[in-house]
Amino acid sequence: MLVDVEQASDANLVVAVARWDEPALAEIYRRHGGAVHSLARRILRSDPPAEEVTQEVFLDLWRNPEKFDAQRGTLRSFLLARTHGKSVDVVRAEESRRRREDRTARETATAAYDIDREVWDMAVAEHVKDALVALPDELRHPIELAYFGGHTYQQVASMLDEPEGTVKSRIRSGLGRLRRNLIERGIEPAGAGL
Amino acid sequence: MDHAEIEELLGVYALDALDPGAAAEVEAHLEGCVRCAVEVAQHHDVAGLLANSGGAAPAGVWTGIAEQLGGTSDQAWGRLAARLDPPGRDRGADSADATVTTTADAGTVGAGAPVVPLGAGIRRRRWVMAGSGLVAAAAAVLALVFGLQVHHLNGQVDALRAGPQLSAAERAALASPSTRRIPLASTASTGARSTPATVVLTAAGTGFLVNDSSGGLSPLPAGRTYQLWGVVGGRAISLGLLGPRPGIVPFSAAGTVPVTGFAVTDEVAGGVVRSANRPVAVGSVRV
Numbered sequence: 001m002l003v004d005v006e007q008a009s010d011a012n013l014v015v016a017v018a019r020w021d022e023p024a025l026a027e028i029y030r031r032h033g034g035a036v037h038s039l040a041r042r043i044l045r046s047d048p049p050a051e052e053v054t055q056e057v058f059l060d061l062w063r064n065p066e067k068f069d070a071q072r073g074t075l076r077s078f079l080l081a082r083t084h085g086k087s088v089d090v091v092r093a094e095e096s097r098r099r100r101e102d103r104t105a106r107e108t109a110t111a112a113y114d115i116d117r118e119v120w121d122m123a124v125a126e127h128v129k130d131a132l133v134a135l136p137d138e139l140r141h142p143i144e145l146a147y148f149g150g151h152t153y154q155q156v157a158s159m160l161d162e163p164e165g166t167v168k169s170r171i172r173s174g175l176g177r178l179r180r181n182l183i184e185r186g187i188e189p190a191g192a193g194l
Numbered sequence: 195m196d197h198a199e200i201e202e203l204l205g206v207y208a209l210d211a212l213d214p215g216a217a218a219e220v221e222a223h224l225e226g227c228v229r230c231a232v233e234v235a236q237h238h239d240v241a242g243l244l245a246n247s248g249g250a251a252p253a254g255v256w257t258g259i260a261e262q263l264g265g266t267s268d269q270a271w272g273r274l275a276a277r278l279d280p281p282g283r284d285r286g287a288d289s290a291d292a293t294v295t296t297t298a299d300a301g302t303v304g305a306g307a308p309v310v311p312l313g314a315g316i317r318r319r320r321w322v323m324a325g326s327g328l329v330a331a332a333a334a335v336l337a338l339v340f341g342l343q344v345h346h347l348n349g350q351v352d353a354l355r356a357g358p359q360l361s362a363a364e365r366a367a368l369a370s371p372s373t374r375r376i377p378l379a380s381t382a383s384t385g386a387r388s389t390p391a392t393v394v395l396t397a398a399g400t401g402f403l404v405n406d407s408s409g410g411l412s413p414l415p416a417g418r419t420y421q422l423w424g425v426v427g428g429r430a431i432s433l434g435l436l437g438p439r440p441g442i443v444p445f446s447a448a449g450t451v452p453v454t455g456f457a458v459t460d461e462v463a464g465g466v467v468r469s470a471n472r473p474v475a476v477g478s479v480r481v
């Protein structure tokens with residue numbers, strides 16, 4: 001049985017990848033490569049390392065497709081989570097850390113992250129933007145700094161001059177609030193029914 | 195950390211904002227806590243929406259990926275082969291009388307080998323060829339245990355042919371000379387070697403797992419099940435759940451790709467797509 005890759009669901013494509021079906025991986029790349037590369041580039045702010053991370057993400061899927069559990073979320077969420085983790089690893093590598101030491105924490109916290117602009121091009125950009133705007137700043141800023149800045153929550157706490165426990169709680173509750181905001185706007189994150 | 199402390203970390207964990215030590219603690223907790231695992235998945239979904247700025251996938255990056263696919267296949271095969279056929283095992287196992295003293299290194303079913311449905315495998319030729327060597331080695335393992343504790347099972351298999359649960363076509367298939375009986379050898383490292391179960395496989399692909407009713411696969415506690423796996427082209431695929439107290443369980447192995455070996459694992463109820471557990475019994479289809 002050959003898989004019609006263009007018609008196949010993401011989950012079926014992953015099954016085909018498990019059979020070492022290269023066209024299936026190519027189709028997955030066609031569908032999600034742009035989002036993966038875009039996120040890596042945003043975090044790493046440079047093309048060469050972003051391309052390396054993008055390659056690693058898809059080669060990991062090729063090597064270990066069983067790590068994707070279709071019942072725990074969409075393939076895109078899975079790939080983006082892997083992308084984020086790898087990108088953060090790069091950011092936290094020693095060289096990147098040294099480069100970042102030149103910046104003051106306050107500058108980073110207030111000037112470098114404009115999440116509204118960055119999500120503008122999304123297919124659901126308006127709704128996501130609304131959901132973000134509806135978040136109080138004290139919930140929104142820690143998420144931006146941790147997710148797009150690749151910082152640990154302790155670093156974020158230092159940047160925002162807040163207790164670590166407070167930042168930890170605000171990130172969790174901010175994500176929960178954001179999820180509810182998205183659902184209210186008709187965007188159903190994949191795991192909403194779980 | 196207790197559950198409540200872990201819960202507080204789920205948001206920062208989902209955003210990769212934890213140090214590696216704390217992240218490892220959270221991951222260990224997630225292995226056994228569905229509630230927390232679901233929450234992390236939900237956070238990932240939300241973060242994925244934030245990250246989704248779209249755009250076309252860069253063609254140049256794909257070129258780099260495609261260039262490495264062949265190599266990764268070989269590497270993955272190497273990992274699987276190492277599990278199924280560990281270094282040090284007698285390479286002379288291709289011969290029928292090769293001396294193999296243990297089945298304890300039979301490997302972990304499915305580890306590194308994603309479960310795929312039968313009948314649709316498109317595999318590179320070199321994989322199939324490499325797999326045949328492993329099957330031969332496994333056959334040699336079976337040669338040692340074959341002949342032990344099989345009479346009772348044979349009686350059960352014969353009874354199966356006359357049983358009311360079969361259609362006339364299935365009875366005819368079982369009576370066919372082409373139908374194979376594949377004894378499954380226990381992998382237990384202690385106690386006497388045993389053949390706790392037999393797979394009966396017709397040429398059409400209909401199969402039956404026949405558990406030895408006088409001391410075969412032991413009953414499992416609540417929440418556990420036996421799971422049957424087939425080795426196809428060197429990879430383990432699930433053939434179905436056998437339940438906690440299997441008797442005679444039918445399964446289908448119909449497809450274009452031959453099953454070259456079988457294994458039974460003890461899994462959580464509901465089964466798994468990829469087992470991390472050592473098989474309790476293994477057998478090879480003689481080639």
